[in-house]
Amino acid sequence: MKLKIMPQTVACIVLSLLFLYRANAQTVQRCASTEYSAHLYQQDPRNRTNWEAVEAYTQKWIKTHRDVKSMGEVYTIPVVVHVVYTEDIPETNVSEEQIYSQIEALTEDFRRMNADTNLTPDEFLPVTADIEVEFCIAHKDPEGYPTTGITRTPTDKEVFNVSSNDVKSFASGGADGWPSNRYLNMWVCNSISNDDGDEILGYAQFPAEGPVQYDGVVIAHYAFGRTGSVSPIHDKGRTATHEVGHWLNLIHIWGDKDLPLGTEPSCFTDDLVADTPLSDEANFGCPTTNSCANESPDYNDMIQNYMDYSNDNCLNLFTLGQKQRMRAILEPGGVRNSLVSQPDICGVGENDASALSIIAPYGTGICTTFEPVIELVNSGSGTLYYVDIQYSVDNGAPISTYWIGELPPFEWVNITLPPLNTITPGIIHSFTVTYSNPNGVADFNIADNSKTVSFATVPKGADLPFAAGFETGGFPATGWQVINPGSNTTFALYSGAGNSGSFSVYIENVNYNATGAVDEFTLPRVDLDEVNPKLEFYQAYALKTAADVPDTLEILVSTDCGTTFTSAYKITNEQLITALNPISASFVPASTNWRRHEVSLWDFKGTRSAVIKFRQVRGTGNNLFIDDINVFAGNTSVIPAANTLLAGSMRLAPNPANNHAILRFTGSQTAPGQVSVFSLSGQVVWQNAIQVNNGENSFQLPAAQWLPGIYAVRLTVGNQTVTQKLSVVR
Template sequence: MFTKTAAAVALLLPVLLLAQTTEPCGTMPALANQLQNNPAAAEKMHQIEDFTQKWIDKNAGRVKEMGTIITIPVVVHVLYNAGVPETNISEAKILSQIDVLNADFRRLNENADNTPPEFLPVAADAEIEFCLAQRAPDGFPTSGITRTATVKTSFTTSTDDAKFNNTGGHDAWPSDTYLNMWVVPSINGGNVLGYAQFPGQDAATDGVVIAYNCFGTIPPYITPYIYGRTSVHEIGHWLNLRHIWGDGDCSVDDFVNDTPRSDGPNYGCPTTNSCSNESPDYNDMKENYMDYSNDGCMNLFTLGQKQRMWALFEPGGARYAITQSNGCVPVELGASDASLYNIVQPFGAGNCTVLEPVIQMQNFGTQPLYYVQISYSVDGGELYTTEWTGEVPPAGIVTIALPPVVISNGNLLHNLSVTLNNPNGVPDFNNANNSSMVTFTSDLPGAPIPFADSFESSDFPFGIWDFSSADGQFFGLNNAAGHTGTYSAYMNNFGYIAPGQVDDFILPNLDFENFAPMLEFWVAYAQQTPDEDPDVLEVLVSTDCGETYTTVFIKGGAELATTTEPVLGTAFVPNGNQWRRETVNLFGFGELRNVIIAFRQTRGAGNNLYIDDINITGFTVGTDNPLQQPEIQPQISVYPNPASQTAVVAFSGFNLTQPAVLRVTDYTGRVVMQQSTAMSAQNTQQLNLQQLLPGVYFVSVVQQNKTATQKLVVVK
């Protein structure tokens, strides 16, 4: 029986106990691979487990009948090999699988009467149903089925290659709206029937992968996997259920109170009691969908398993968003419906005080679109109106350049609002998709350099700076530590964990005309644990009014840290010895009159980040005074580090007019990779690590008498 006092310790134990043998289900090996590549994912799983157990404690009395049905939209991505025609499975086979899901999760399966008497009191109607999606992510009707021809005959659990267009698969539909199911020719060379991703992991790979010959109930299929229970089993994992034997022996559990312990999976349909130290001492529940029994043997989920699944759907649960999906709602189309598909970009002309908007319009109607009225405004000011004429077929998209607009105020941030009206001269069928607004940065004449800010003025963050943050957590002013003085800019990472969240603070636009500029700043940062998902600090430069940015500095994790000892359990406040000066060569942006510099943090799971004493200086172009042209030491950084498939090398202090060599050596000094690279203002180069074995390597950038080297750890 499961005890919550052991839950936190036991959560990942099954992953560590995995044997290296072939199994019908590849979910746990896939999980082990995910945790190796992203150790911070373990913390997310602990958070979900904690939420689950608290919800179960609070709702123990209402699980038998929840009183409502959760309906999950499903998209089936069929990946077929033209050389094996039967891999392009029929719609009837797909529908047979949906029927199985609805029967098994509602306990309407024909073999429900085969449940042993001792398990009948806990056999559950999960009150979960599934539908093939009727509404695609773009809002148009869909069959809920995509078909992709692939040259591959097998996909792998270690690379998730079925889930990406560029690896022969198909990109996932948004996982907060759909359950993605990939049906493939085979998995791991035919050694695995299916695998799933547990809640809380990467959205781009969220879903289940099933071999075509154990999907649905219509041939072709392989015996004994003929009743579609492989998909039932894998969707159980997707809904946070573990294998009924806990992926261990009698000492390991599946976090469910009403499933008897087992010392391993059951194959076939045996009657056995592999763990006899429980009371009551029942046989193994070989009938449970989360065992490895034959399809015809399986016939139930339990009430305890239902609790775990339903905890996901509550507000705050890991799959709550899918309960709000409209993917199962049919789409009603009208004759004339103009949709504002995208505001491509408001890009600047000259000094960016003139805005030239470009939009994309999609025909959401059933008839061709010939005419639309377009109205737009900047910062809620004067409303401009123009007319478009042409021809767009149903579902077609057209790009439209709108007449220029003068930006009249001196703010750095602006809003552009666009609305479409009167398609084909009649009222729009659906006004909900007619309008959109974007925020953009204008590039007014820049301020001269030198520029300096030590944050001792109390107007930060409301003075000359601008900010960007999707979740409202901005860089702030801190008076607990400063490199000089009392204050610094900082990001409260310790008090707010949101992996992947991007937060920017943006300098006022600057004038580098006649200068070769340099950026200097001081940073302080600590990790919480050595193997955490790293926080990353970047410095970015824009020369087109903030529409695009070039990374000129990037460090993360241990490379960013200014103290060798992680700081866990308390907020990091640096002392005077825990600051480091960073110097960034901006020579490639010299002579430009309107340049925007932004500091960007991408959150991981580390501790607080501090920035102080930002200083932008330069020497006058054309002078040869060495005092005016400081010797810049070449530097490189490699991120992520450790890395698996690819890494980015960022470099500074090199001559941008001369080529360089990017070289990778192993620990013996043997060159394992070498390529010429042109220096540019972008100052980054991507490394493909797929051919390298796990181990320690050294990455060097060499240019005449300048060399910089960084250690790189490759993991697989």
């Protein structure tokens, strides 16, 4: 309870304050939390009203919780330690041992398991308290990944300022805090100073006061922990005990917080705790003193209380009244309850697989067919060698697989799964992965074993038939794309010739001297959800001279939104040349120069958003024209032999071959075909017309006639070709 100050005491207080301030200028000041609090109030009055709301809640809670001696439930507060070390001062990069010694000290002090409870004076023994609060180093970071619970940030700053909070953000030479509703942020640095230049051991942010990203405590490294770089009189970790006391809403025992303007602490101000005796000001060293007689019974000052300024080896207690304040905000309904009501983030088990993120699919624009990439995190302290994996799309039947490897503790690996098809109607889908059985045993923490992401497939492509005659809309019209890596001659609209009408697409090769150059265009996406999708187009082409290297036209299809393309059709030479004779001038096709091609898209059927690409690889010939592109649903009763070929039935054996090789493939109708064998330089070394049968086909290739080397064996049936490599050895 705050008491009004009496006029006759003012002079005495002012004198004693002057004395104290002078004394403090020559010494180290334990704490700047009250000063920091006043600064926050000045900065934004809402900081005060926020804290006052917490205080009102606390007082109400206390009224209904008179007896807190044994709450039964021990809370554990996860701590992250941000070591902000000054690069020129190596000891500021405090060791793990020093950090652990601090966490231990906190737990001992808050549990009243400290070794020096025997130093508590008899008069205070009835009010000493086990707060039933422990502390642990967090082993999961805000995203759930394994962590040491220690961040280390180098800085060139030597002194950090209380009111600027510069130690609490990376931008100002410190380290960013972690979410303060889940972690107690504990910053450790070289030196702390207030605006008057006093050296400060530590400061805390009271609950609900100030920006959440600054919530936590700051401790100078030489007052942090019980070993390493700690200095005498601050070597029992009690600077942190004191600051965490503030962080849990404790006030200095002489009652200096939130005083009315012009009021200074005195025997008439209080810490809002009934069982801590009055005290006029902070006590230093280790005195036995009775500064205030205006109480009954008249106790000595409780210099052993962690919320006084005495030396570490004189501090040894919290009281039951202080426990009420701290428990009030930790219990359900309290502002710091979220820290102790979350799942355990400190414990580490030996076998613990975690699914924390999914690399792919991610976001929008995923094609109907996609290759999932999942992340496997080893949150366990043991090496992970094995884990079972289940995954599914749209909560469908899970697919089971497993991972075998060697994943050290706290590391992660990406696993690529076989492609999946989102055949479910709709654009928004979910993908779920679940791990189980790490190393063949139960998972330490199954709460993080499953991860679901939602993703959006691209809208399905245009329904078939899709036709383009280029008579209107220009080129490339909306949805079309021209890919011109050389930024020179490329596909463009031609006005004045067409297979139908008077427009077509062409590439003006006649002066395009860039052998090997690649030019491409893609169609708007089409929906190949048909039994027998097909592509037809018309093409016209001439050579300039008989000695020309012919250009090549290839059709490719992407089933993954254009990430990868598969060849569906490729023509060059006589298949491409549609004008009888070479033409040296710029070639413009006559109506008789157009040739129809039909390409089976059998291999790509079911792709809801297929990208079809036309590609020219430049030789030295004349202009290439394309018109009347049509993607359509083919006859559903006849599956042409060529489709079977493209489905991968072609085999060459033996390969490498010596004297002969057998070409085998499956056809599904009777049709004429051709087998051609090319050398690496493109020369035809052997060619033969064949009759394709419905069913198994086999032909002998006279490899004995050919020199040792690599050959391309091309099988042509109708307008489909399949090419495979054959090695000939002797």
